[in-house]
Amino acid sequence: MKCSRNSFWTSIRNSVYCGKIIIPPSEDTELNLVEGIHQPIISEDLFWDVQDVLNGKKKIQGVKIATPLNLPLRGFMYCPECKRTLTGSASKGRPGYYYYHCKSPCRVRFSADVINKEFESELRRFVPKPGRAELFKQIVCDIINNKTFEADKNRGIAAITEQQNLLTRSRTLLLQEDIDISDYKIMKANADEKILKLEAELKKIKNEASNAMDLNDLVNKTLENLKNIDKLYKMADIEGKRRIIGSIYPEKWTIKENKGRTDKVNFAVLLIYQINNGLWHKKPE
Template sequence: MALHDFEAPLLKWAFSQIISNNFNTEQIWKMVKEKANGKGRFSKTNFWIAIRNPLYCGKIYIPPYKEEKGYFVLGKHQPLISEKQFADVQDVLDGRKKEIKPKILSIDNLPLRGFLKCPNCERMLTGSASRGKMGNYYYYYHCSSPCKTRFKAELANDAFLKQLQYLSPKEGMVEVFIEAFIKDFNNKTKAHNTERTNIISEIDTLNKRYQNALLKNADGEMADDDFQEVKRLTKGNIEVLERRLNDLAVVGTEIKDLVASTLKKVANIARRYENGDIEEKRLIVSSMFPDFLEFDGTRHRTPRLNSAIALIYQNSSRLQDKKMGQVYHF
């Protein structure tokens, strides 16, 4: 999306926050929404497209045309961030750098601290350790006074891991879903492909018009004032068309890449959680369960799943969607 003066500083701030590794991307988007206070185009979809869009580091993507492969060119617009900053952001988003330092400090035995909601009073549970008579430490998730709700951390942690394992898709299911999604996406974007072809043709026509005017001016067949006017109009129109072309190309490419990358991570989510460090565990929890978890002593439930997770399991008997209160038991 092309940015207005109001949106540009907020998106630039978002890029810097992603690089700093202090919050996950979901949290950064929510902070941007709060700062925007209802202004600007900062829906979640627009935000994800924007932070993946090389337009903001000065590059424009020219999609494949006939026998030619797609490629990037330097645009004539002022970049919002440097190419290095854009590359650093992509490293974070693609998992080549740790995306998040936990906002709530949590020791290894309490990975769910800050995510669990009390089933009795609806406050968020905290967690702590108590020392036993033999000097061993025992960890608990518990509510604040006067509520006495308390669960053994080992019990809640084991239940959560078993539920993740239960959710793991069958072998090959993710690949099938990705293939079906891309096929459906391509069918629905045929109109965009036609529009891209038309834009490329318009750009080519404008470039030829400019080159023709340049030659006439050099040969003395066109006055300098007339040439400058043709140059201003053609270059201005070309820049507008290039922005439209880049938006169309990047949206399709990035959405498909994002869906494929996300779903491949879902396939091994339980193994990643079990073997991950505390940051990895908390990142998985915050990504899959954007609201909160509630533990009843046996299993966890949540009012809302990450949309990608909900979609891939929408026809699975492994995921029970309780319409009353829209609660997911997984």
Template sequence: MKTACLYIRVSTDEQAITGYSLRSQEDRLLKFCLGHGIEVVNTIQEDHSAKDFNRPGWIAMMSYFKRHRSLCPDLLLFTKWDRFSRNAGDAYYMLTQLKKMNIEPRAIDQALDLSIPENKIILGVYLSASEAENERRSINIKQGIHKAKQEGRWPSHAPLGYGYQLTDNGQKKICPKEPEAITIRKSFSQIAANKQSVKSVYDEMILSGLKCSISHFWRIIRNPIYCGKILVPAFENEKAYLVNGQHEAIIPESLFNEVQNRLNNQRRIPKPVKQESGEHLVLRGFIYCPICHRRLTGSASKGKTLYYYYYHCASTCSFRVRSDTINDLFIKRLQELHVNKAYMEIYKDVIKYIRKDLFDKQSVTRKNISQHIDRQVDRIIKARDLLLKNEIEIEDFQIIKADGERRITLLGMELQGASVLEAKKQKDINDAIQQLSNIADLYKNATLTVKKELLTMMLTEKPVLNQELDLSIMASSALINVYNIHNNVDASTRIYNRSYDQEDGYITEMINKVVAAEQKQGRMISQQSARENVFFLTKLARVAQ
């Protein structure tokens, strides 16, 4: 008795509708084996395109055949040759590999005896027809995308700063999405001002919450879609050109052109040279001289074998101190801080707000999956009722039932994944609280850019260096309040003028929570000081992501 491995493949919902479903193929192959006395030793099922053989199920099957030559079946059965491959060149190569393992591939609906040379011509027709169908579908898709862009519609994934929205006639249309749109608008404005390098603007936007790579950021500032234009790429004999898009622009066309002129004139501000002394002199420019109260700079002095780094004053007072001593002492002072427990709960709310897109998406995802599962169950129940009323055939009911059960299984896997994300959300909150509690570790392990951002938040406007590096004198009002730093000076006197973005309901709510938390501990705090605390926690949450 011959043995066979059944190979069953689908790639689209259309195939399932037209009779290429996994269940349908399996039934036909099993009947064929039963009628011809063939023993089925294995069944491979997968949902993957046949444009090449880089398919998970196929790769696993071939690996098994190569490791267990003695267990290879006599036949590899499938329904049609387009289930085997839609690429003629790859198909002939794979036929050679199967022949070396003494495995005969056979399509039960397009039976061919490949030992007869003339049948290879017919095989070429079957394989070429499938490949041509694939290429025709690809061309049709490209033409559809090109036509959509000519009409000013965006047919691809929504670019960063935009989201999809349904119009009154049910069509999808991209529209600005906040807060990304605000950040992108700000990026274009800062680049056009020609006061910073593109890399500096990118770093600032990342700290503001923008999530993209530097290469992606370059594509953003070069993309005319943000000024309401869509680039129609070169196609066939046409050259590339711009058309007016049907979407709302994020920036004016004049601002976009100004940015392009700046990027094209090759007079970009050069990137700042990364100095080796960066980590050694991280406090340079932040602390002030204890003698003349001028801002301290820093430099390296060459010894016999090493460079030694110092913070020093540029004035005639000639104050100088070893940087490693001050840096280590600063970290030690941060390690001595203990966070006020009342601010831990407030910080949780801040984290949920900063990452609200992720948290809201997880909640919506679980709800949607549960609704889809309920719909599939209702679909099966309705089909069973129709079967009992003799309004549909039993074969149709079995197809609907099998399809519904398959969809429920897949949705169940998605629901399990959503539960994992929910657990990750809680872990993210716990990790964020841990960072708040151990701000010394956060500072110590941060990059130079993040360290400077943290220093801006933690130190007062003009922190004067003192021998013991007393944070009660040098710390900002927010650091004093959040970490219960004991001092003899009213923290509110440390508040310096900040430029705040327009406050929304979240800021007001957090300010009220801070005031209530301080009052519960028997302390009075001004609205301005509470606002400082809220902005400190918010910026810390963004920096620590």
């Protein structure tokens, strides 16, 4: 589609794409959104996420920086000396050699080949041992099927009710002439927008609850990937490698004695590690 910047800006602000119709403002009310009878092409949740970004209420992810295939861990490690994030680059004097290193004036650096092999060795610890994957599947399904979707739904309903009560109080204040019509319009517009967002979140919760009913296919596919996580990592392109690294380690490594160490591991991966080592005693709450 060819359009100007202004046209594009107008389009991504248009609520009709998420199933809402704009009701123009009148003398007594501000602009309003109502449910349309047409089929939306995006979810309300996505629409409001975009509006929050446009309004500066939510940050977007930064631009991805190209990373050499030899430096998949670049940006995922802390310097053991100054605690800054290590970068990486090719050696200027030795073609084909790569290093993870700190920035000036810190002179810390490590052979990328050594650190990469150390990470691949670390990754193999999380491959489920024979028979343990089935136990992991039972635990995951048990946790998700017992997730408190009902509690999340009740909180959403309570929040919507609170906004509706706020509207009722605003109308009372208007009738009692404690506020003027302009103040009422502002209060109503803010409450209406919050209600629309809360209703979108409520729909998302209901969809998640529905999707959680059948997990077998998803869990089986995930477990197959986990069984071959070390092989998938080796065959992946640089973006694939970095996605795997980021999914396992929520915090960066610190290099000690030429080996990566961190206390923080993704909970699901930690669970696999505990099962592999026979340390699992109870289900997480």
